[in-house]
Amino acid sequence: MMLQKKVNYGFNGYKGPAIPKASRSIRGRGTIKKKPENNQIQAFEILANVAGNFLQESENSGLDNVASAKDPHTFSSADMKDKLEDEGGSFKKDLCEHGNCSEIVSACVPNRQGKHENLRVVDNASFPGNHLEGQGQNILEREDERVKRRRVNEKNTHIKGCFEGLMEPSCKVSKDCSSENNVAKSSLEGHRHLDSFPSTSSGRKLGRDDDENLVNSTQLNSRDKISSTPPDMQKLKYASSLMSDENNSRDNSELENLQRMYPFKKRKFFNQTSSSTSDRGSQCQGTFDSSDTTRVNDTNHGTAIEESSSRVGQQVHSGSKGCNVKLSIKSFKVPELFINIPETATIGSLKRTVMEAVTTILGNELHVGILLQGKKIRDDSKTLIQTGISQDDKRHRLAFMLEPRHTSNSPSSCNDNPCFLTTGSQQKLSKQSTSLMLQQGTYNVSQERSMIKIESCVEGDLNVVSSPTDTYANNNMSKCRTLVAVPAINMEALAVVPFRRKSGNPDFAQRRIRRPFSVLEVEALVQAVEKLGTGRWRDVKQRAFDHAKHRTYVDLKDKWKTLVHTARISPQQRRGEPVPQELLDRVLAAHAYWSQQQCKHQLKPL
């Protein structure tokens, strides 16, 4: 568009518009502010993840329905390895070591003998078709600079999601809980998202933590130590285990033990007092409702999860009597999603969009829905046996799905498609998500109104959205990927990315998602500044980014600042998408020119 325009600065060749009206003092208007540790969220990390739990064991008696989720990160590696070792699954160990344990989900129902063996970590890979395709790259926004300074080697702070479509195939029920020692091979470790900008120089960061927001996990992890400390679990934790005992007709709603952690300002979080954090605290801890899981309620949040695991084991020992039903949850269904994104949007934006859509939808108090042969089981008090989920029936189609809280009450069956977006908070979701409508014609995935399967790949492949139809039809669908997106970046496109705001809670103001400037945008900015000069950011905004709602004049100003900085440093030190040197030169030229002008008019205002 206007790339050809070259401007010559220096001398008097530059004929810029009138000098900024209100030329301001060049001197710092700086701000010395004492940062109030307010409750605002500085960084948010939305992690949509499912299947992030380890085996849970239920106890034989009474409310044995203990669902426990183990945070892969809090879970001691030794702990995990032991288990893995027991399973003889090297892969699992691998998993653990890579901090990917969260992919493992399993549920066991104590067998009548209360055999100890039942307490196992079932690797979903143990089952055919369960290859970690479901692993999702979660996009998360990181607190940048602030946290950057505190890099510490930590484990993943982001969770890989595992949103998949129906999981019939993946959800198996087996009688014996000790038969899955199979080890699946996977490229789990290949978590790094290799962007078009391979990390080259050693000094650089591995990935671009910009556009895709997908960064090598270790990279991210090491970003901040705080983030991975127990109180600040930045991941979603879902507990999804199913346990029941025929004797226990009481409460099997343990499946509701899904906890979602909302993004919040770390800083704030730590300053929170117990009282103020009560709410989010529990969420962050990923603990379960004590009401539902009485087993773990007595411990503090920080350790509850781990405890549950061990306890479960003990409980089992105490002798449960019932046939164990072992479940391997490969994936969860997610509510229908519509994505509407311009053709010009980038893949990265698509990923973000999908991710955000997912987190938006799932972010509100999740629930686990259970489908048996397509029918939603609503009676939480029924036992597995009563429901028909017995160890003998290995063919019963059992499926789990994630759903917004409210929907759990809606009578609609899963068959007729889970349009979870309905009431209450969902409304806003709908609104927010409206921007995520699939471009018709692209892939009529959304038309189906069926569940969407979002399949993330280990390597950070594009998230996939496929119609459930496919999913149902094909068990191997995990391999087929229906990409939904469309690229081309209309600055506007990203602007509408829906983002869930914690309604009514200003304390949860989210940090805006990071949206690196594209070269095109830089070009536009440079041109505008060349024309208008620095100091007229609002005009620049109107001139070049009027339709880019996500770019505020402050953003432009900031970008210019960084551009100038970028232009001054060696190319090797630059990060992110490379900006053509030509542009950087123009930046310097314009910057020099306008700085001079500014000085001029300051000393001697015409």
Add this chain to the structure above:
DNA sequence: CTTAGGG
């Protein structure tokens, strides 16, 4: 609401 700067 804008700017300008530090964080």
Add this chain to the structure above:
DNA sequence: CCCTAAG
């Protein structure tokens, strides 16, 4: 990007 003092 955020936060804010100054205009």
